[in-house]
Amino acid sequence: MGYARALGAGVVGVAGCPVEIEADIANGLPTMRMSGLPDAALHEAGDRIRAAITNSRLPWPDRRLTVNLLPAAQPKHGSGFDLPVACAVLAAGGAVPAAALATRALIGELGLDGRVRPVRGVLPMAVALAATGVTEVVVPSGNAGEATLVPGLAIHPADDLAAVVGHLRGTRPLARTAVPAPAPAPHRLDLAEVAGQELGRRALEVAAAGGHHLALLGPPGAGKTMLAERLPTVLPPLDDAAALEVTALHSLAGVLGEGALVRHPPFQAPHHTSTLPALVGGGSGMARPGALSLAHRGVLFLDEAPEFSGRALEALRQPLETGRIRVRRAGGGTDYPARVQLVVAANPCPCAQVAADGLCPCTSIAKRRYTGRLSGALRDRIDIQLALLPVRAADLTASAGSEGSAAVAARVAAARAVAARRWAPLGCATNAEVSGAVLRHPPYALRPADTRQLRDRLDRGVLTARGYDRALRLAWTVADLDGRDRPAADDIAEALALRTGALT
Ligand SMILES: Nc1ncnc2c1ncn2[C@@H]1O[C@H](COP(=O)(O)OP(=O)(O)O)[C@@H](O)[C@H]1O
Ligand SMILES: [Mg+2]
Numbered sequence: 001m002g003y004a005r006a007l008g009a010g011v012v013g014v015a016g017c018p019v020e021i022e023a024d025i026a027n028g029l030p031t032m033r034m035s036g037l038p039d040a041a042l043h044e045a046g047d048r049i050r051a052a053i054t055n056s057r058l059p060w061p062d063r064r065l066t067v068n069l070l071p072a073a074q075p076k077h078g079s080g081f082d083l084p085v086a087c088a089v090l091a092a093g094g095a096v097p098a099a100a101l102a103t104r105a106l107i108g109e110l111g112l113d114g115r116v117r118p119v120r121g122v123l124p125m126a127v128a129l130a131a132t133g134v135t136e137v138v139v140p141s142g143n144a145g146e147a148t149l150v151p152g153l154a155i156h157p158a159d160d161l162a163a164v165v166g167h168l169r170g171t172r173p174l175a176r177t178a179v180p181a182p183a184p185a186p187h188r189l190d191l192a193e194v195a196g197q198e199l200g201r202r203a204l205e206v207a208a209a210g211g212h213h214l215a216l217l218g219p220p221g222a223g224k225t226m227l228a229e230r231l232p233t234v235l236p237p238l239d240d241a242a243a244l245e246v247t248a249l250h251s252l253a254g255v256l257g258e259g260a261l262v263r264h265p266p267f268q269a270p271h272h273t274s275t276l277p278a279l280v281g282g283g284s285g286m287a288r289p290g291a292l293s294l295a296h297r298g299v300l301f302l303d304e305a306p307e308f309s310g311r312a313l314e315a316l317r318q319p320l321e322t323g324r325i326r327v328r329r330a331g332g333g334t335d336y337p338a339r340v341q342l343v344v345a346a347n348p349c350p351c352a353q354v355a356a357d358g359l360c361p362c363t364s365i366a367k368r369r370y371t372g373r374l375s376g377a378l379r380d381r382i383d384i385q386l387a388l389l390p391v392r393a394a395d396l397t398a399s400a401g402s403e404g405s406a407a408v409a410a411r412v413a414a415a416r417a418v419a420a421r422r423w424a425p426l427g428c429a430t431n432a433e434v435s436g437a438v439l440r441h442p443p444y445a446l447r448p449a450d451t452r453q454l455r456d457r458l459d460r461g462v463l464t465a466r467g468y469d470r471a472l473r474l475a476w477t478v479a480d481l482d483g484r485d486r487p488a489a490d491d492i493a494e495a496l497a498l499r500t501g502a503l504t
């Protein structure tokens with residue numbers, strides 16, 4: 001007979017939630033009754049915990065065992081309850097002191113042999129535990145790095161249940177993990193590697209400075225992928241709050257690795273054959289953020305974008321507007337952050353032959369239909385739509401190297417600061433977020449002499465009203481980069497030059 005409590009944590013949406021575990025041993029036939037988890041998870045957890053305890057040569061109470069996870073009504077997820085449940089059971093049976101469970105929390109999945117296995121979402125769990133006043137958390141060794149990112153918590157990594165029991169008994173305390181060094185820049189790429197392609201490089205800089213989505217069209221080998229991969233290298237690093245938010249998303253997806261803080265804008269390039277859950281998030285049990293949310297506050301790159309399914313492209317439309325993705329699933333939806341800068345690359349035609357000179361079997365109708373696949377869903381949100389030509393031999397072999405990412409990043413940061421200050425009263429940070437209506441009216445309306453080219457195009461029907469607004473937004477970014485307080489005719493001309501590949 002005995003009763004004990006332990007503290008664990010689960011995940012609700014993107015947040016961690018403290019979970020209290022009660023274990024009660026009563027006289028009666030040996031049974032185990034567990035409640036407070038989804039049914040499927042309950043069965044598996046019971047079997048695992050029992051095997052882990054007995055295989056660790058620890059006493060399993062051969063009487064009537066009841067385990068309850070609180071709050072019972074909350075639909076908590078995660079496989080990290082095994083360890084606190086096992087410890088509550090052991091404490092109820094007197095195998096570890098109940099007092100040892102009063103001040104600390106435990107997280108971890110158990111293997112049948114008693115091994116403590118890493119779980120997803122330890123960072124948000126640790127954040128939630130710290131908020132309730134917990135000062136010590138025992139976590140799987142593989143998750144120790146991320147847990148230490150939460151201030152005020154002592155983190156003890158554990159490899160197996162027996163070691164945790166030694167810690168709780170005070171006979172063999174577990175070591176305490178130190179905070180890992182911040183992750184090095186994940187991208188060792190540099191813009192200096194891109195030869196020539198002045199317009200492509202400029203487009204990347206403007207996209208970075210204004211937060212504009214970017215479409216790169218051009219034949220295979222033109223350097224579309226090369227340019228896209230280098231966008232994160234010219235974006236500003238994440239501030240503290242953004243870094244923690246992004247790192248927590250990566251923790252939930254189980255892709256955090258060493259667990260160091262993600263300080264740089266992430267880059268995600270899902271393949272066009274990716275499933276919808278892989279792209280936008282979902283999955284059974286504890287949902288997983290998809291590439292879209294792993295790219296939160298960074299870059300989502302759709303290479304060969306017309307090859308993505310219509311459903312996939314359509315699924316991206318709403319998040320591009322709201323910065324969030326709602327993943328619907330049985331037992332309620334989950335809302336993930338998804339504020340990304342989108343880069344799409346496309347060949348001009350489906351045959352993917354080097355066709356810069358237009359000599360390929362595709363008809364112009366086939367070509368238009370191909371890039372047109374992007375149109376409906378995404379076209380309207382992509383400010384820069386650039387056609388790239390293949391790099392010239394002279395550029396590729398030129399001895400004078402191209403400018404590197406650091407120099408470009410410095411200009412980008414300066415331009416972003418100007419824009420952020422200007423739009424702060426509107427609640428916007430970048431030019432890309434500002435509505436066309438704001439830019440067309442005082443105090444931001446431009447001089448008629450400067451916008452003549454735009455108005456002519458609109459009147460001749462070669463520019464849509466949306467295209468007009470996009471050109472205005474881009475012109476502001478060009479002006480910010482070049483240090484003018486408002487765009488002039490030249491800036492508008494450059495803005496139009498950044499739309500040579502306008503998606504049909
Ligand atoms: N502007 C460039 N400067 C240097 N190398 C280039 C350039 N463009 C293409 N390349 C070379 O060609 C390869 C293919 O480029 P990639 O970016 O994959 O083209 P795309 O995505 O347009 O098909 C690159 O890995 C690089 O070696
Ligand atoms: Mg490519």
Ligand SMILES: [Zn+2]
Pocket residue numbers: 349350351352353355360361362
């Ligand atoms: Zn073709």
